[in-house]
Amino acid sequence: MRQREETRMTSRILMTLFAEIWNILGGTGNTTSQQQPSGEQAAGFIISLQGAPDPGDFQYDLLCKEEFIELKDIFSVKLKRRYSAKQQGSGTLLGITLFICLKKEQNKLQDSTLDLINLSEDHCDIWFRQFKKILAGFSNRPKSLKILLNPQSHKKEATQVYYKKVEPLLKIAGIKTDVTITEYEGHALSLLKECELQGFDGVVCVGGDGSASEVAHALLLRAQKDAGVEADSILTPVQAQLPLGVIPAGSTNVLAHSLHGVPHVVTATLHIIMGHVQPVDVCSFSTIGKLLRFGFSAMFGFGGRTLALAEKHRWMSPNQRRDFAVIKALAKLKPEDCEISFLPFKSSQDLQERRAQESPKSDCNEQWQMIQGQFLNISIMAIPCLCSVAPRGLAPNTRLNNGSMALIIARNTSRPEFIKHLKRYASLKNQFNFPFIETYTVEEVKVHPRNNTSAHNPEEEERPHETASENSFPWNVDGDLMEVASEVHVRLHPRLINLYGGSMEEMNDSKATCNCL
Numbered sequence: 001m002r003q004r005e006e007t008r009m010t011s012r013i014l015m016t017l018f019a020e021i022w023n024i025l026g027g028t029g030n031t032t033s034q035q036q037p038s039g040e041q042a043a044g045f046i047i048s049l050q051g052a053p054d055p056g057d058f059q060y061d062l063l064c065k066e067e068f069i070e071l072k073d074i075f076s077v078k079l080k081r082r083y084s085a086k087q088q089g090s091g092t093l094l095g096i097t098l099f100i101c102l103k104k105e106q107n108k109l110q111d112s113t114l115d116l117i118n119l120s121e122d123h124c125d126i127w128f129r130q131f132k133k134i135l136a137g138f139s140n141r142p143k144s145l146k147i148l149l150n151p152q153s154h155k156k157e158a159t160q161v162y163y164k165k166v167e168p169l170l171k172i173a174g175i176k177t178d179v180t181i182t183e184y185e186g187h188a189l190s191l192l193k194e195c196e197l198q199g200f201d202g203v204v205c206v207g208g209d210g211s212a213s214e215v216a217h218a219l220l221l222r223a224q225k226d227a228g229v230e231a232d233s234i235l236t237p238v239q240a241q242l243p244l245g246v247i248p249a250g251s252t253n254v255l256a257h258s259l260h261g262v263p264h265v266v267t268a269t270l271h272i273i274m275g276h277v278q279p280v281d282v283c284s285f286s287t288i289g290k291l292l293r294f295g296f297s298a299m300f301g302f303g304g305r306t307l308a309l310a311e312k313h314r315w316m317s318p319n320q321r322r323d324f325a326v327i328k329a330l331a332k333l334k335p336e337d338c339e340i341s342f343l344p345f346k347s348s349q350d351l352q353e354r355r356a357q358e359s360p361k362s363d364c365n366e367q368w369q370m371i372q373g374q375f376l377n378i379s380i381m382a383i384p385c386l387c388s389v390a391p392r393g394l395a396p397n398t399r400l401n402n403g404s405m406a407l408i409i410a411r412n413t414s415r416p417e418f419i420k421h422l423k424r425y426a427s428l429k430n431q432f433n434f435p436f437i438e439t440y441t442v443e444e445v446k447v448h449p450r451n452n453t454s455a456h457n458p459e460e461e462e463r464p465h466e467t468a469s470e471n472s473f474p475w476n477v478d479g480d481l482m483e484v485a486s487e488v489h490v491r492l493h494p495r496l497i498n499l500y501g502g503s504m505e506e507m508n509d510s511k512a513t514c515n516c517l
């Protein structure tokens with residue numbers, strides 16, 4: 001309400017600046033094309049909404065403030081009309097309405113409107129056309145999107161989320177959509193293998209991490225296929241052709257949370273509408289030279305076992321099965337006997353220095369490091385993995401596109417110590433400040449489980465991954481279960497996919513929500 005009142009009042013203030021805006025928008029009649037700024041050119045232009053209030057006015061305080069809107073924050077313009085029941089035709093023209101994307105606290109974006117009241121048909125027509133021209137100049141904004149919606153995500157609310165919150169905004173922005181409601185696991189993947197993508201400016205996934213990761217994987221596979229590259233043998237994959245938008249509607253929304261700083265549907269939608277795009281690092285997971293999938297993060301050991309247990313209890317609600325699985329995996333906590341080799345991250349400066357020092361023939365195998373032992377959990381993360389239980393992220397020192405992955409290793413320790421470490425994720429204390437935790441910044445990792453009996457033990461009353469084929473180990477890749485029997489090779493591919501999302505501020509006061517520890 002308050003916001004609407006403020007906006008209405010701002011419109012009144014704006015009336016005093018008619019002449020100024022009139023000139024800005026070419027209302028003087030001298031509207032040669034040279035004078036028309038394109039969207040990009042106009043992006044820095046500020047419409048000042050300063051009023052000239054009477055100091056006796058009770059609204060003086062508010063009016064004293066200078067308010068402004070940058071043209072780059074406008075995403076649509078419509079003619080404003082009043083319709084009455086008796087009236088026929090197009091109603092009474094009142095002016096134009098600008099649709100604006102506002103920055104709110106904690107990285108949130110909010111849509112808002114600003115009415116410019118003017119009863120003159122001619123003036124409104126000129127304003128409307130000029131704003132349309134300016135908007136058309138923002139060439140990075142999508143005009144047509146392929147939408148993939150998982151109706152089964154979380155508590156099955158993705159359809160409602162899309163049609164109530166997302167679609168109305170896309171319509172206002174004049175974006176054409178083609179919606180597919182996925183019918184089974186892997187549907188998005190098979191659809192994106194073949195479907196015509198040429199007419200689209202981007203792909204949007206409405207769902208949780210499983211869906212988003214599946215769509216990202218599908219877009220990357222498609223890019224390799226279209227480029228005629230054999231996906232299994234690639235060292236440097238081709239970038240995905242279309243940017244991906246992620247609307248958070250799942251039980252875990254780590255990708256959306258990491259992208260936007262907040263798992264907020266309207267924020268995610270507005271980033272798509274405004275064409276905010278950022279390149280994001282992607283991992284490839286392969287075994288015995290065969291590509292398993294692309295993804296953003298993975299957990300092996302405790303993280304993999306927990307997901308395997310949760311998947312077995314799909315009949316429970318998402319929160320219940322997550323809590324249940326964490327508690328059960330903790331009760332049956334056991335280390336994996338592994339060999340981990342990794343290639344430490346070298347910044348471009350490091351690389352230049354190394355190249356200057358080394359002979360061209362020097363073997364980069366020398367750079368690999370190896371550790372072995374009993375590990376409770378191994379996390380490999382290309383993105384910070386913000387989520388409700390870890391608001392600063394599971395890998396808080398990693399950025400979306402810093403060209404490296406975090407390798408976080410929990411060596412074997414007592415259950416209470418491991419729980420203490422897990423609890424730290426929810427707090428502001430350093431979760432890595434334990435003698436059994438090691439962190440590395442890496443470019444590649446190979447995880448080689450050494451003892452196959454831990455993968456398949458018939459003596460166990462209830463195996464954590466019953467659905468797995470014999471001798472396979474459960475991995476949690478972006479919330480999806482991946483079962484692999486042998487060594488997994490994880491490689492980082494810098495900036496391989498563009499995701500819709502803007503730069504964000506760090507937040508240190510976020511509250512964690514986890515009931516199970």
Ligand SMILES: Nc1ncnc2c1ncn2[C@@H]1O[C@H](COP(=O)(O)OP(=O)(O)OP(=O)(O)O)[C@@H](O)[C@H]1O
Nearest residue numbers: 153154182183184185186207208209210211250251
């Ligand atoms: N119609 C469908 N029926 C069943 N599964 C589907 C359907 N459509 C998509 N899926 C699959 O559901 C999986 C999980 O979806 P998503 O991540 O969106 O939801 P979620 O509630 O967050 O799931 P999770 O609890 O696994 O994190 C995805 O791997 C996707 O392939």
